[in-house]
Amino acid sequence: MTAAPAATVPFQLAWVTVTVFPDCDQTPFQPLVSCWLPVGANVTVTNTGDALNGWTLAWTYGGDQQVQQGWNADITQSGAAVTARNASWNGSLGTGASASFGFNASYSGTNDVPGTFxxxxxxxNEDGTDPTDPPTDPTDPPPSGSKVDNPYAGAKVYVNPEWSAKAAAEPGGDRVAQQPTGVWLDRTAAIEGVNGGMGLRDHLDEALRQKGDGELAIQLVIYNLPGRDCAALASNGELGPDEIDRYRHEYIDPIAEILSDPRYAGLRIVTTVEIDSLPNLVTNVTPRPTATPNCDVMKANGNYVKGVGYALNKLGDVANVYNYVDAGHHGWLGWDDNFGASALVFKQAATAEGATVSDVHGFIVNTANYSALKEDHFTITDSVNGVSVRQSKWVDWNRYTDELSYAQAMRGELVRIGFDSGIGMLIDTSRNGWGGTNRPSGPGATTSVDTYVDGGRYDRRIHLGNWCNQSGAGLGERPQAAPEPGIDAYVWMKPPGESDGASKEIPNDEGKGFDRMCDPTYTGNPRNGNSMSGALPDAPVSGHWFSAQFQELMKNAHPAL
Incomplete structure (x- = not known):
């Protein structure tokens, strides 16, 4: 599932002019297919939509063209797919403005300019069209009752006014206050609104207002399973392990009823279903050394699987709902023992309680976590003095070094075991930028595999297993659609500035406990290699506003604000 504009823009139209300059003398009788021809191309992008602050141009070659070097843009290629991202100085494109870049490449056979950018x-619109003619609007909605391939394509994404107001009230917060974030329905009361706040209908009505005449996606986090978050106390929920019927009829059914209201049929409703639940049934149950009694209970009673299946079935019946199931992150499921087994549990849940794999539009990774999107300074195939990167203390035999590679690999595995080949992935980039003064500019020293990895990694956590209010973290890539093959969007599903959990015990009526992983003085457990927690001090209960964290995220943002 692919294609969508910057999340804060209704849609962007552009004219792309491509001029190709072949540079290979060829004898009259030399077979063309046997000659790899160097070629140069100049590309001009003219923005005919709303102003852009950052652009990504993508196309797919029909032949063997291989980009070799480029200028005035960051150009990458994966197979036939090519992506060109703006340089630091030419990312702003006002309406009618243009940006140009070029590259050298080689090819064999024919060298047709791609028909679609x-x-x-x-x-x-590709080369040869007349910019004075009105273009066909690529964001025209599909026929009523049908889904688009990517709900983020051609759509604005809902800006939660409650989060936006908190962000804007922070010094410097106006720089990000209009970014779209997820709306968390983390207890039954959230459906109607908590403490006078907005309920689900309020958000949907506001989404209609923001939508106007265009397309809009609204992101909802479905998060209230019985026995929720069995391995972490900070985000425990209101329902006991056996209260599956309450989950079905007091929580999911009312949400499904509201979402099915014809008034909201024109919205693209993205649901992210029950984060941090199903992977626990693989990694935190007996006989694993990280097992907890609570997770053993949830595996035995099957209520995680039943709950997710019921949610997918009921919500999937609503024509304009797009279900994305949580799939952990690479620092949790990237090991061989966890990866395939977790995919099978996802399928088990997707075929429980009347659900089918067709009720799953995709999966989301790194929700509310900190794993770096890309690690540029080392790869999983690198070795130092004959020692594989996989043997470093940081990687610790994981198959993946970052979230993008993990998300794309997990997508492939899910398709392999029976999910639709069109499923797309979301990556939560709300807190994985790891910028600021501590961001490495190159690989680490090759003294050992550990100095090589530790000196070059963007992710500055003490350990991959640390997850609570991490010190030094920064805002990541801004929400955007179709940034990479197989990725529907980068999203800020976890609203930046909302706490992961209290750094000390705080009584509350939300069912949320005190987890030592949120205590900056905690020396750890087997899940984080008995390391310090790396958590910020003085944090409030999970989901509550944490000003110090928000300021740190802005300070360490990458790309920088």
Whole structure:
């Protein structure tokens, strides 16, 4: 599932002019297919939509073209797919403004200019069209009752006014206050609104207002399983382990009823279903050394699987709902013992309680976590003095070094075991930027595999297993659609500035406990290699506003604000 514009822009249209300069003398009788021809190309992107602060142009070659070097843009290629991202100085494109870049490449056979380009995921007009003619709007909605391939394509994404107001009230917060974030329905009372706040209908009505005449996606986090978060106390929920019927009829059924209201049929409703639940049934149960009694209970009673299946079935019946199931993150499921087994549990849940794999539009990774999107300074295949990167203390035999590689690999595995080949992935980039003064600019020293990895890694956590209010973290990539193959969008599903959990015990009526992983003085457990927690001090209960964290996230943002 692919294609969508920058999340804060209704849609972007662009004219793309490509001029190709072949540079290979060829004898009259030399077979063309046997000659790899160097070629140069100049590309001009003219923005005919709303102003852009950052652009990504993508296209797919039909032949063997291989990009070799480029200028005025960051150009990458994976197979036939090519992505060109703006340089630091040419990312702003006002309406009518243009940016140009070029590259050298080689090819064999024919060298046709690709017929389709996308700007921030939305189809552009290619060379040969007349910019004075009105283009066809690529964001025209599909026929009533049908789904689009990517709900973020050609759509604005809902800005939660409650979060936006908190962000804007912070010094410097106006720089990000209009970014779209997820709306968390983390207890039954949230459906109607907590303490006078907005309920689900309020958010949907506001989404209609923000939508106007265009398309809009609204992101909802479905998060209230019985026995929720069996391995972490900070985000425990209101329902006991056996209260599956309350989950079904007091929580999911009312949500499904509201979402099915014809008034909201024009919205693209993205649901992220029960984060941090199903992977626990693989990694935190007996006989694993990280097992907890609570997770053993949830595996034995089957209520995680039943609950997720019921939610997928009921919500999937609503024509304009797009279900994305939580799939952990690479620092949790990237090991061989966890990866395939977790995918099978996802399928088990997706076929429980009347659900089918067709009720799953995709999966989301790194929700409310900190794993770096990309690690540029080392790869999983690197070795130092004959020692594999996988043997470093940081990687610790994981198969993946970052979230992008993990998300794409997990997508492939899920398709392999029976999910639709069109499923897309979301990556939560709300807190994985790891910028600021501590961001490495190159690989670490090759003294050992550990100095090589530790000196070059962007993710500055003490240990991959640390997850609570991490010190030094920064805002990551801004929400955007179709940034990489197989990725529907980068999203800020966890609203930046909302705490992961209290750093000390705080009584509350939300069912949320005190987890030592949120205590900055905690020396750890087997899940984080008995390391310090790396948590910020003075944090409030999970989901509550944490000003110090928000300021740190802005300070360490990458890309920088």
């Amino acid at each position: 996308t700007l921030n995921g939305v189809t552009c």
